[in-house]
Amino acid sequence: MRQAEIDSRKGGRLRRHRNSNTGPLPRFTPAYAPALGRAPMHALVRLPDCATETTGPITGFGPTSDSEHVLIHQHAGTPIGERIVVSGRVLDTSGRPITRNLVEIWQANSAGRYAAPADHYDGPLDPNFTGTGRCLTDTDGWYRFTTIMPGSHRSDHRCDAWRPPHIHFSVMGTTFNQRLITQMYFPGDPLLREDPIVQAAPEPQRSHLISRLDHAIGENGWARGYRFDIVLPDVPHPLPAHRPHTAPVSDTWQTPPQTIGPFFAPALLRSHWHNAAHDNDPIAIELTGTVYDGAGKPVPHTLIETWQPDPRGNSNGQFTRTSTGSTGHYRLRTARPRTNAATDAAPHIALSLFTSGLNDRVITRVYLADDPSGNATDPVLAALPADRRRTLLAHPERTDLTTRYRFDIALQGNEETVFFRV
Numbered sequence: 001m002r003q004a005e006i007d008s009r010k011g012g013r014l015r016r017h018r019n020s021n022t023g024p025l026p027r028f029t030p031a032y033a034p035a036l037g038r039a040p041m042h043a044l045v046r047l048p049d050c051a052t053e054t055t056g057p058i059t060g061f062g063p064t065s066d067s068e069h070v071l072i073h074q075h076a077g078t079p080i081g082e083r084i085v086v087s088g089r090v091l092d093t094s095g096r097p098i099t100r101n102l103v104e105i106w107q108a109n110s111a112g113r114y115a116a117p118a119d120h121y122d123g124p125l126d127p128n129f130t131g132t133g134r135c136l137t138d139t140d141g142w143y144r145f146t147t148i149m150p151g152s153h154r155s156d157h158r159c160d161a162w163r164p165p166h167i168h169f170s171v172m173g174t175t176f177n178q179r180l181i182t183q184m185y186f187p188g189d190p191l192l193r194e195d196p197i198v199q200a201a202p203e204p205q206r207s208h209l210i211s212r213l214d215h216a217i218g219e220n221g222w223a224r225g226y227r228f229d230i231v232l233p234d235v236p237h238p239l240p241a242h243r244p245h246t247a248p249v250s251d252t253w254q255t256p257p258q259t260i261g262p263f264f265a266p267a268l269l270r271s272h273w274h275n276a277a278h279d280n281d282p283i284a285i286e287l288t289g290t291v292y293d294g295a296g297k298p299v300p301h302t303l304i305e306t307w308q309p310d311p312r313g314n315s316n317g318q319f320t321r322t323s324t325g326s327t328g329h330y331r332l333r334t335a336r337p338r339t340n341a342a343t344d345a346a347p348h349i350a351l352s353l354f355t356s357g358l359n360d361r362v363i364t365r366v367y368l369a370d371d372p373s374g375n376a377t378d379p380v381l382a383a384l385p386a387d388r389r390r391t392l393l394a395h396p397e398r399t400d401l402t403t404r405y406r407f408d409i410a411l412q413g414n415e416e417t418v419f420f421r422v
């Protein structure tokens with residue numbers, strides 16, 4: 001199909017989106033091809049502030065070693081490329097530093113190739129570069145990585161399109177609401193103007209995706225420095241006595257999300273993170289399902305994270321992270337959700353889904369279908385039309401060892417899952 005034809009079909013779909021007054025999803029962009037089959041068509045449903053989404057995993061899974069922020073020392077030899085230091089502060093819009101918070105990055109090597117099995121671009125791999133790093137912010141919200149300048153990646157969606165060199169950033173934030181995945185770009189890059197992922201972010205936020213050359217951050221004669229600050233939305237803070245360190249910034253300073261893309265696995269996944277329950281926990285449940293696109297096809301390389309606060313209302317809840325891998329299917333293990341002292345909601349699990357084609361994550365809730373009396377009291381379920389309410393129910397499938405629930409997620413189509421705005 002010719003590009004003009006593709007664009008006009010996409011345009012038609014987008015117009016229908018607008019006319020039906022249901023969407024599109026914020027930051028939907030038809031020029032970013034996988035968005036077409038994946039961006040939900042229904043408007044996001046506003047969630048009331050509730051303990052589930054206003055608590056969070058705080059540091060998530062902390063780094064296991066100090067060297068994880070130096071990406072050029074992870075192998076026996078030195079990776080090929082220009083050395084750079086990337087550093088900045090993580091703040092909220094009140095100017096409060098987000099401290100001891102997990103920042104994770106991943107990027108292509110200097111030839112534009114990711115060391116991820118899902119990347120089939122034929123640029124050379126560098127045996128000395130994985131391109132993944134992690135660190136915790138310090139007490140002023142600073143993070144710092146030493147890496148190499150990424151090359152431009154050939155887009156899978158158009159053979160004549162090259163992504164501007166970029167570094168993917170994942171920041172846990174202090175609550176489920178604040179969780180952010182974005183991308184950092186480099187100043188003066190002519191590819192920025194034509195990249196549909198960058199362009200999907202509205203100005204003035206778009207310019208906050210572009211780092212600043214900063215010699216104070218680099219190391220004289222050894223590495224160039226780039227400054228990239230990340231501003232998360234303000235949320236009720238778990239530490240009310242905490243004093244702002246900088247002046248508050250306006251909401252338009254918030255760092256916009258950017259797609260996770262398909263190549264996050266080496267950076268974000270560890271083999272045990274899909275399991276938040278103890279091995280012999282009698283109340284653990286398994287949650288399994290498939291993520292579907294609008295054509296009913298499974299969606300591979302999708303990141304799923306779940307969160308449920310401790311039922312006593314403190315912040316030691318359960319967090320899981322897993323992916324749909326190459327099959328589109330996911331499996332995780334967590335505690336059976338219980339009634340939470342701090343909410344009037346029926347037991348449920350909060351779930352975020354990040355995938356290529358979506359510049360922002362989508363958020364949903366998992367309720368258990370075998371708790372009809374509890375679900376009948378839930379104000380969020382009650383506010384939904386009956387035919388959409390059922391998309392939030394996980395169905396039990398008994399096994400010998402544990403209770404397994406099935407929760408399929410449809411990004412589009414007749415059974416489109418209800419997605420929320422927080």
Ligand SMILES: O=C(O)c1ccc(O)c(O)c1
Nearest residue numbers: 153163259261262356357
């Ligand atoms: O969604 C994608 O296909 C895609 C590919 C490569 C990237 O670097 C990226 O950010 C997204």
